Amino acid sequence: MAAPRSTPRLFRPGSWIEARRVAEILRQETIGGALLLGAALVGMIWANTPWSAAYESLREYHLGPAALHLDLSLATWAADGLLAIFFFVAGLELKREFVAGDLRDPRRAAVPVAAAAGGVAVPAILYLIVAGGAGGDAARGWAVPTATDIAFALAVLAVVGRHLPSAPRTFLLTLAVVDDLIAILIIAVFYTADLAVLPLLGALLPLGLFALLVHRRVRRWWLLLPLAVATWVLFHESGVHATVAGVLLAFTVPVGRDGDGLAEHFEHRFRPISAGVAVPVFAFLTAGVTVGGPHGLADALTEPVALGVIAGLVVGKGAGITAATWLVARFTKATLGEGLGWADVVALGMLGGIGFTVSLLIGELAFGHGTPRAEQVTVAVLAGSVGAALLATVLLRLTARRRAKSA
Template sequence: MSVVTRVTAALRSDAISGALLIGAALVALVWANSPLSHSYEALRSFSFGPAALHLNLNMEGWAADGLLAVFFFIVGNELKQELVHGELRDPRRAVLPIAAALGGVVVPALVFLAVNASNSGDAAGGWGIPMATDIAFALAVLAVVGRHLPGPLRTFLLTLATVDDMCAVLVIAVAYTTGLNLAALAAAASGLVLFGYLQNGRGRTVTRLRSAVPGWLLYVPLALMIWALMHASGVHATVAGVVIGLLMRTRARGREAHSPSHQAEEALRPVSSGIALPVFALLSAGVSLSGAGGFWTSTVTWGVLAGLLVGKTVGIFGVTWLTARFTSAHLNPRLAWTDIAGIGVLSGIGFTVSLLIAELSYTDAAQLTEAKGAVLLASAAASLLAAVVLGRRNRHYRRLAQDGPSTQVEAMAAPAPN
């Protein structure tokens, strides 16, 4: 096995990708508070790119608008896979994680607004910050502490977090879009229609074109054009990544060994895990603690903390329980309600998308520092709390496995504990 193959295989691991994300954030935090902090700010503010195409961005902007588009493509592609082949294909199985995701989006936003209700300034503009769950970070924690947890729990978290991120993308597209350029948006939409046709069309012409032209040469330039037009339109460019992911074809045709969706995921997931997310974390998580004098008295700080640590848990667990209680939807028999509570706590890891929304929410440096600092603190606290709750559940399932299949059958037949 070559070095490249081993590296790309490692980057597909939840634990490795999460470790890189955390490591990059820690480096950023230390760097921003070291005697070399001026070099960190110089790196973030270094600008390049063609101004004529509205792409003369600083490094932080390239990471947020460009690299994160790769991550959001993976999110959209995973959602398409779930819709066609996974949990979301069966509405009865999809109801609970979707309900959990909606609860985990709405309740944290309401908690943030409640905390900031008495603030007459623009602090309430950050209501979208505690809505998002970081898929990579959360799956990494689950991989480390939950080796014996049931498989449906990871599926529940993945579905929840994917729908959660899609809601965050809609919020970014609707609530954080200013100065809309309709011509550029129409051109981007036309490009998306063409992309979808090239992916899924069955006509003779498009079939011959797909056979004659290598996939990367056909789709990559078109995807880059769509991304640039979306950026120029005023809609956040990451939206292009999600929509392109949703347009991917998930079934192989003709002589294809694998579907385009599978091939793109294989090629781009290591890029997302090894480059896009760590670089974004490095350029966004560097919060200077020297300017955080009002951190603990700020309603922005407490709104984010309460939203992620309380709103996420209450929203996910509460809405899931109410949905199972008052509809025909039911919890997977291999899971207990304590497991769902643990997932609710784990979903308080906002990080990547929360940091992105914080940057879109505040132009005031102090509020941005408070919001980012609260996201980092809440994500760390949620990781530790989830490790305790899910660690206990992991030991419980490990004991069941050691006791043998009969005990597991009895446990599955009994009412869900806790």
């Protein structure tokens, strides 16, 4: 007689190797999240002091070779260059999840993939309902509230979610990774205005050589770095956002089954640079918006575009992620992991509403750097992300107290 099949769990713990990897990422992302928030606050405060002109001059300072069309402002270098490092690390994480992580098993991947899809669709719909009728180019910002900031969300979870077992942490990480993949596709498809085919085809040569070398386990930076830079430059020239180059370069790197591949080596080397330098510098140079005091802040937050972003992040993300997870539980007969309740799922969904780095990037791509609506997006992303983090914190604290009383 066949043994009865066990009831599938939505939040199952991973292997020991997977748990160790998640713990290492949590340690680094906690620090990175704190640096990210601190850098954004410094930029915002500086932009609203009597020395705001110095901040704007710094952000608009140009450097780079004009012959290669790379005479860019520091703000553009941060968005196109430094964030390519962030997306390179995200691409390594994506590939690792698909090859050796939870996403390699379709049954385990179903929940975070469905949750990520719900967390993209519902905020976009909410944004269009709130802001789509504002006229002009307001509808172009539909993708702003669809992104989750891995560093910020994991930092909050690491601080206030210590009572949770490791499986929900892995779930949030995997969800955010899938969310990044969707964001990358959105940027490539919907925010590429003018496509130059020749540079794009030309990028295949250094990209192919990079792939050939890494598959032969070559680690010499003086061979790989020039090829990576050449790929990035050609993508920049093509009109496709240059951060996509970082993802494609990462996808060529082989992953080891036991955590000993070249992808793990590169991720170990570049994650501190991404979390500790690239993302905080981008936040510092992007978050500095002059709001004109409390009245100006209130005016900015009552604009339809800002309201749409806040609704998407604070309400849409949590609702979309929770609803998608419930649908998986409803139609696959899966149940929550031991010790977990739906309040925990809602809190994790709210953490998904922390859409900092990629949301700011999409806001600039949608409306243009320095435009009134781009500045409204920046204020709204800051307010919405902090609001989502606070709501998730309150809910996690309440569930922790309830567990302590029932223990």
